[in-house]
Amino acid sequence: xxxxxxxxxxxxxxxDVEDLLVEPQDGHLSMDNVICFDEKIAKNAMDVGPVSCxxxxxxxxxxxxxxxxxxxxxxxxMPIEAEDGYFRLDNGFCNMGDEYLLxxxxxxxxxxxxxxxxxxxxxxxxxxxxxxSTDGSDxxxxxxxxxxGDLRKCQTNHKAESSKFSGTxxxxxxxxxxxxxxTISPRSCSLQNSVKSRNSSSSSFLEVLSDENxxxxxxxxxxxxxxxxxxxxxxxxxxxxxxTNAIEGQLTLATSSVQESSSNVLLTQKRSRKPTQRYxxxxxxxxxxxxxxxxxxxxxxxxxKSLGGKERRKCHVGPKAIKVPPEDxxxxxxxxxxxxxxxLANQERSESQSFxxxxxxxxRNSMTKSKGKYATINNRFDKHxxxxxxxxxxxxxxxxxxxxxxxxxxxxxxxxxxxxxxxxxxxxxxxxxxxxxxxxxxxxNQKKRNDLAVAVIRxxxxxxxxxxxxxxxxxxxxxxxxxxxxxxxTDESSEEASGRRKHHRLWTISEVRKLIDGVSQYGVGRWxxxxxxxxxxxxxxxxxxxxxxxxxxxxxxxxxxxxSQQGEKKRNVAWRPLPKPILRRVCELATMHPxxxxxxxxxxxxxxxxxxITLSDYRRILK
DNA sequence: CTTAGGG
DNA sequence: CCCTAAG
Numbered sequence: 001x002x003x004x005x006x007x008x009x010x011x012x013x014x015x016d017v018e019d020l021l022v023e024p025q026d027g028h029l030s031m032d033n034v035i036c037f038d039e040k041i042a043k044n045a046m047d048v049g050p051v052s053c054x055x056x057x058x059x060x061x062x063x064x065x066x067x068x069x070x071x072x073x074x075x076x077x078m079p080i081e082a083e084d085g086y087f088r089l090d091n092g093f094c095n096m097g098d099e100y101l102l103x104x105x106x107x108x109x110x111x112x113x114x115x116x117x118x119x120x121x122x123x124x125x126x127x128x129x130x131x132x133s134t135d136g137s138d139x140x141x142x143x144x145x146x147x148x149g150d151l152r153k154c155q156t157n158h159k160a161e162s163s164k165f166s167g168t169x170x171x172x173x174x175x176x177x178x179x180x181x182x183t184i185s186p187r188s189c190s191l192q193n194s195v196k197s198r199n200s201s202s203s204s205f206l207e208v209l210s211d212e213n214x215x216x217x218x219x220x221x222x223x224x225x226x227x228x229x230x231x232x233x234x235x236x237x238x239x240x241x242x243x244t245n246a247i248e249g250q251l252t253l254a255t256s257s258v259q260e261s262s263s264n265v266l267l268t269q270k271r272s273r274k275p276t277q278r279y280x281x282x283x284x285x286x287x288x289x290x291x292x293x294x295x296x297x298x299x300x301x302x303x304x305k306s307l308g309g310k311e312r313r314k315c316h317v318g319p320k321a322i323k324v325p326p327e328d329x330x331x332x333x334x335x336x337x338x339x340x341x342x343x344l345a346n347q348e349r350s351e352s353q354s355f356x357x358x359x360x361x362x363x364r365n366s367m368t369k370s371k372g373k374y375a376t377i378n379n380r381f382d383k384h385x386x387x388x389x390x391x392x393x394x395x396x397x398x399x400x401x402x403x404x405x406x407x408x409x410x411x412x413x414x415x416x417x418x419x420x421x422x423x424x425x426x427x428x429x430x431x432x433x434x435x436x437x438x439x440x441x442x443x444x445n446q447k448k449r450n451d452l453a454v455a456v457i458r459x460x461x462x463x464x465x466x467x468x469x470x471x472x473x474x475x476x477x478x479x480x481x482x483x484x485x486x487x488x489x490t491d492e493s494s495e496e497a498s499g500r501r502k503h504h505r506l507w508t509i510s511e512v513r514k515l516i517d518g519v520s521q522y523g524v525g526r527w528x529x530x531x532x533x534x535x536x537x538x539x540x541x542x543x544x545x546x547x548x549x550x551x552x553x554x555x556x557x558x559x560x561x562x563x564s565q566q567g568e569k570k571r572n573v574a575w576r577p578l579p580k581p582i583l584r585r586v587c588e589l590a591t592m593h594p595x596x597x598x599x600x601x602x603x604x605x606x607x608x609x610x611x612x613i614t615l616s617d618y619r620r621i622l623k
Numbered sequence: 624c625t626t627a628g629g630g
Numbered sequence: 631c632c633c634t635a636a637g
Binding site: 543544547 | 624625626628
Binding site: 504505544545548 | 631632633
C-alpha cells in the first residue's frame with residue numbers, strides 16, 4: 001500500500017472490489033458468490049473486530065483480511081500477516097483475481113480451505129474474469145478463467161497445495177491490486193494464454209503442474225512455486241521497483257516461460273524470499289510428490305477439514321487477550337520449564353524468530369540432504385537462520401524439535417505417496433534420528449506408511465493440533481510461531497500442518513501455573529475438568545497433555561527436591577528452569593492430594609512417590 | 624470419553 | 631507428545 005496505487009483505488013477497499021466485480025457485467029460471473037463473499041467478509045470482520053491479531057479460523061482470517069484490505073493496509077502488513085498462516089489465503093483470495101495465474105493458484109489453494117474459501121475462490125474467479133473483461137481481453141481470459149474454475153473443481157481439496165500457497169496468494173493479491181492497472185491485465189491474459197497454449201496437450205495449467213511426467217515443466221513449476229512462496233520478497237521487490245513489472249515478470253517466468261534466463265532472473269529475485277516448508281517439500285520432490293500428495297490430500301482432506309474447522313472455531317476464541325503474562329520475576333527468570341533449547345525469555349521476546357530459525361534450519365537440512373539443487377534456497381534461509389545457530393541448537397537438544405519436524409514431514413509424504421513418503425522419511429530419519437522417538441517414529445512410520453488408514457488418522461490428529469491456534473496470551477506467542485511457521489514454511493495450515501505439527505507445544509509457565517492451580521483445585525486426575533476450566537482457551541493441551549505435563553512436573557519437582565536436598569542428580573538441568581515456587585507447589589500438591597484426592601496417599605501416593613515424587617515427598621507422607 | 628501409564 | 635489399555 002505504500003506505493004498506493006491510484007489505479008486500483010485500494011483506499012476504497014471493499015467498494016473497489018465490488019466495483020470491479022460489478023463492472024464486468026458478465027452474466028456468467030457469479031455475482032452472488034461475490035456478494036456473498038463480501039458479506040461474509042464483512043460479517044467476519046465484524047465478528048473478529050479489531051482483535052485480528054492471532055489465530056483464528058479461516059473465517060477469521062478472511063474477515064481480517066477483508067478488513068485489512070479495506071483499510072488498505074495490507075501491503076504494509078505483509079510481514080506481519082505472514083504469521084497469520086492460512087488466513088492470508090483468504091485475504092489474498094479476496095484481493096486476487098487480477099492475475100489469472102494468481103487466481104488459479106489461489107483457487108487451487110483455497111479450494112481446500114473451507115466453504116468460505118470456496119466461495120472466496122469463486123469470487124476471486126469472478127474478479128479475474130471481470131478484470132479481464134474490463135481490460136478487453138475477454139474471450140481468452142474468460143475461457144481461461146472458466147477453465148480454472150473447472151480445474152479447481154476437479155482438483156478440489158488439495159490441501160497441500162493450498163497450504164503451500166496460502167501465504168503467497170494473499171500477497172499476490174495485494175500486489176496485484178496495487179499494481180493493478182489496465183496494462184497489466186493484458187499481459188496476464190497473454191501469459192495465461194501462453195500457458196494454455198503451451199499446455200494445450202494437457203488440459204490445463206494446473207494439470208500440467210500436477211503432471212508428474214512432465215519433466216520440462218518441473219523447472220517451471222519450481223519457479224512458479226518459488227515465486228509464489230516468496231511473497232515477502234516479492235512485496236519488497238514490488239515496493240522498491242515497479243510492482244507490476246516484478247510481479248509480472250515472476251508470473252511470466254513461472255507460467256509461460258521456462259526459459260532459463262528468465263527463470264534465473266526470477267530465481268534471483270525470489271531468492272531473497274524464503275520458501276515455505278511446503279514449498280521446500282515440493283522442491284525436494286518437485287512434482288511427483290506434490291501431485292501425489294495432492295491426490296491423497298483430497299481424500300484425506302475431508303477429515304482434516306472437519307477437524308480443522310472445529311479447531312479453528314475454537315481458536316477464534318483464543319486470540320482474545322494479548323496480555324503479556326506478567327510472570328513473577330523469579331519465574332520469569334527461569335521461564336521455561338522444559339524448554340531445552342532457547343530460553344523462554346528469548347522466545348517471548350523474539351517470538352517467532354527462534355522458531356522460525358529452527359524451522360528454517362530444519363527445512364534446510366531436509367532440503368540439503370534431500371537435494372543439492374535446493375542449496376540456493378537454503379542460502380536464502382541462511383540469512384534468517386545462521387547455520388551456527390542450527391548447529392548449536394541441535395547439539396543442545398534441539399534435536400528433538402528437529403526430529404519432530406522431520407518426522408512430521410515424513411507422515412505427510414507417506415500420506416501422499418507411499419513410495420515417495422518412504423524415501424523422504426528415510427532421509428529425514430537419517431538426518432535427525434537424535435531422538436529415540438525418531439527412530440521409533442521412523443520404524444513406525446515405515447510400518448504405518450504402508451497402512452494408509454493409519455496415516456490418515458494420524459494426519460487427522462495432527463491437523464487438529466496444528467490447526468488449532470493458541471488462544472491464550474501465553475500461547476499466543478506459540479501461536480504466532482505456528483502461524484509464522486505455517487506461512488513461512490508452507491502454510492500448510494491444513495495438510496502439512498497436520499502432518500508435522502502436533503509435536504511440542506512448549507509449556508509456558510503461565511500454563512504450568514494454571515495447571516497447578518487446576519490441580520490444587522480439582523486434585524490430581526481431574527484432567528478433563530481442569531482442562532475445561534483452565535485451559536478452555538487453549539485448544540491444544542488436552543487432558544492427556546495436562547496429565548503428562550503434570551507427570552513431568554512431578555518428576556521435575558521431585559528431581560529438584562532431590563537435588564536440593566540430596567544433591568543428587570542435578571543433571572536434569574534441562575528443565576531446571578522451573579520456577580521454584582512452581583516446583584514447590586507441585587510438590588505440595590503432589591503430596592497433598594495425590595491421586596485419591598484425599599491425602600491418604602499412602603497407597604497411590606506411595607506408588608507415585610516411588611516413581612515420581614521422590615524421597616522428600618515420601619518423607620512428608622511418612623511424617 | 625476419560626485416565627493411567629509406557630514409550 | 632503419542633499410543634494403548636482399562637474403567
